[in-house]
Amino acid sequence: MKGEGIKELKKYLSIGKPLKVCILDNNSVEFLTWVRKNVSPEKIFSQYDMILIPKWVWVEVCDSDNRKSYINDLKHYSKVQIIDEVDYLTLVDYKEAELYYLFLYCCYNVSRLVSFIKKNILKNRPVEDLDPYEEWLNIFYEEGLDQRKLSNGRIQKKNAGEISIAVLSYILSYYYSGSIDTITIFSSDRDTYEFVSKAKEILYKDERFKDRSNTSITFKSNDFLIYEWTRLGYINEDNIDAFVDNYRQTRRIKFTRKKQDNSIEEQDKLIENTVFLEMLKDSTIHLIF
Amino acid sequence: MSMELLFENRKLIGKNILNIIKDNGYTKSSFSRLTNISRPTLDKLIKGEVDSLATFKTHIQKILESQDMNEEQLLNYVPKYKTKKELVFALSDNAPENHALNPKAQEMFGILEDIVHMCELYYN
Numbered sequence: 396m397k398g399e400g401i402k403e404l405k406k407y408l409s410i411g412k413p414l415k416v417c418i419l420d421n422n423s424v425e426f427l428t429w430v431r432k433n434v435s436p437e438k439i440f441s442q443y444d445m446i447l448i449p450k451w452v453w454v455e456v457c458d459s460d461n462r463k464s465y466i467n468d469l470k471h472y473s474k475v476q477i478i479d480e481v482d483y484l485t486l487v488d489y490k491e492a493e494l495y496y497l498f499l500y501c502c503y504n505v506s507r508l509v510s511f512i513k514k515n516i517l518k519n520r521p522v523e524d525l526d527p528y529e530e531w532l533n534i535f536y537e538e539g540l541d542q543r544k545l546s547n548g549r550i551q552k553k554n555a556g557e558i559s560i561a562v563l564s565y566i567l568s569y570y571y572s573g574s575i576d577t578i579t580i581f582s583s584d585r586d587t588y589e590f591v592s593k594a595k596e597i598l599y600k601d602e603r604f605k606d607r608s609n610t611s612i613t614f615k616s617n618d619f620l621i622y623e624w625t626r627l628g629y630i631n632e633d634n635i636d637a638f639v640d641n642y643r644q645t646r647r648i649k650f651t652r653k654k655q656d657n658s659i660e661e662q663d664k665l666i667e668n669t670v671f672l673e674m675l676k677d678s679t680i681h682l683i684f
Numbered sequence: 685m686s687m688e689l690l691f692e693n694r695k696l697i698g699k700n701i702l703n704i705i706k707d708n709g710y711t712k713s714s715f716s717r718l719t720n721i722s723r724p725t726l727d728k729l730i731k732g733e734v735d736s737l738a739t740f741k742t743h744i745q746k747i748l749e750s751q752d753m754n755e756e757q758l759l760n761y762v763p764k765y766k767t768k769k770e771l772v773f774a775l776s777d778n779a780p781e782n783h784a785l786n787p788k789a790q791e792m793f794g795i796l797e798d799i800v801h802m803c804e805l806y807y808n
Contacts, residue, residue, distance in 0.1 A: 489718040493709030506798045513801065523705050527713045602765060603709060 401482040407445070407474075408486075408567070413576035416567060417443040417473075418560055420582030421455040421462070426617045427581075428461045429642055434629045436465065439620070441472045443579075447567075449559035450479045451536075451552070458547060480536075480559055484528045486566050492522045493603060494562075498535070500594040500601075501561035504586075505554065511539040554586060561590040565598065568609045575610045583616040585647065588684045618648055618671065619682045625675050635675065639668050653679040687741045690755055694740065695732035700761040702730050704751060707764040719746045 408414070417440065427439070440446060446469055448456065456462045469475050478486075487494050495516070502508035513519075515538065516531045525531060541553040560580060567578050580587060591612055598604040615623070621643065624630045630638050648671075649663040666674065674680055690697050705715045712730070716723045721743050725734070729747075734740045748758060779785075785793065 484714065487709075489714040490709035491711040491714035492706075495711075496709075506802050507794075509801050510794075510797050514797070523702070523711050525711045525713065527717075528711075 400476075401478070401485045404476055404478070405486060408571045409574055411574050412444075414444040414574055415442060415577045416445045416447060416575055416579070418447045418449075418564055418578065418580045419452065419466070420560055420580065420584055420587055421452050421556055422583050423581040423615075423617065424456055424462045424465055425459070426583065426620075426642065428459075428465045430638075431465065433634075433638065434620075434624055436469055437472050438627075438629060440469055443473050446473050446475045447563065448475070448477045449556065449563050450477055451559040452556040453477045454549070455551070455556055458545070458549065478563065480532060480562075481529055483562065483566055487570055491525065491528050494528065494566075495522055495525055495531075496601065496603065497562050497565050497594070498558070500597045501558050501565070501590050502554075503593045503597060504589050508539060508554075511535070515539065554590075557582075557584055557587040557590050560587055561594055564591060564612045565594060568612055569598075569604060569607055572608045572610045578610050578612045579615055580612060581615050581620075583618070583646070585684075588614060588616075588649075614684045616648075616682070616684050617643070618646060618666075619684070621671075622675060622680075622682050636672060639672055639675075643668055643671065648674075649683040650674075651681045651683065652677070687744065687755065688737070690744060690759055691737050691740050693759060694729075694734060697744070697758060698730045698732035700758055701726075701747060703761060703763040704747075704758075708751075719743075719750045721746055 427436070448466065453466075456466060466475065483494055484491060487497075499509065499512055502512065512535065515534060517525065536552060536555065540555055542550050543553070545551050560582065564578050564580060567575055580591070582588070591614075595612075621630070621639065625632075625635060645665055645667045647664060648666045649661075651659045651661055653659055704710075705712060710718065712726055713723060715721075716726045719726075721729070725739075725743060728734050729740075729743055734743070744755075744758070748754065
């Protein structure tokens with residue numbers, strides 16, 4: 396998205412209507428293509444005013460025609476926008492130093508990336524002396540991220556999608572809190588969750604951000620979606636065993652459960668399909684990720 | 685308040701512009717794009733080294749418009765944040781120019797740097 400496109404998006408994000416925004420990760424798109432026959436995209440996405448996909452994620456989506464076509468079809472149910480990371484600067488009203496901190500904080504779980512940013516982007520200068528955003532973003536993408544060549548010849552950049560999603564979600568959270576009601580990330584990638592969580596911890600301590608209003612960022616992992624779909628009756632009881640068997644694998648889930656005295660326990664553990672099927676029947680459970 | 689008074693105090697105005705950049709999360713480069721002032725001219729404004737009143741007026745006007753401020757607010761600008769002493773990562777490299785570290789040494793230095801940054805992460 397360039398020039399006019401990003402200005403239109405900014406305008407849309409500032410209309411004051413409480414928007415429901417969804418950000419899509421590649422792994423969730425893959426999952427949704429599998430279950431398309433069982434749960435239609437309309438049921439999942441028509442509640443969102445806007446579906447955003449960062450360009451670094453879109454590159455991954457385009458490795459599969461199925462995923463690409465799924466996204467193209469979403470245009471019937473919601474406004475779908477692919478955002479070039481270069482345009483993040485326009486979204487933050489040229490507050491490039493703040494954008495730098497958002498990138499830095501969203502990478503804080505990977506100390507190698509923190510080192511890279513400090514050594515090759517900040518270069519021991521005050522942040523106001525940073526090189527232009529396009530230049531350092533390019534250095535970060537091309538030289539900072541680990542890479543490997545895929546069978547289709549594309550060079551895959553490790554964590555690019557997760558970092559971009561985390562940065563975009565905080566841009567929406569901090570710069571458009573007045574007009575965005577919910578920011579939901581569709582992802583089952585633990586890295587995406589961890590990057591967003593770590594950044595939140597640091598942003599709450601950072602004097603540039605700590606007193607600002609912000610919209611909370613929530614997740615819908617594949618497991619969350621299955622849980623939600625059973626509650627909404629999109630998957631009926633007779634089919635749930637086969638559905639879980641076909642589309643789910645053992646996975647670590649973060650969740651809460653209400654105890655008998657109404658206190659809440661927190662859990663974060665590996666859940667096998669048999670245990671997951673039991674969890675689906677338990678209405679005291681809330682899946683976080 | 686007249687622009688002439690700002691021009692007379694251009695060193696102070698320069699400092700205030702830098703504080704506006706820092707306080708609002710801009711960089712000099714992004715502020716230059718936002719205000720449509722070339723980077724060399726912005727550097728001169730910050731250093732208080734613009735000697736032409738006409739040039740000074742034109743560019744200060746752009747800054748005032750972009751920040752929705754008036755002349756008086758610019759002259760009396762109070763920084764929002766006290767300058768925080770940030771940790772500086774200091775390296776001393778006495779190797780001759782063009783010296784390439786052997787891969788093992790490079791790896792060791794990489795690990796050391798990561799440890800320093802991890803310390804910073806937890807120290808904060």
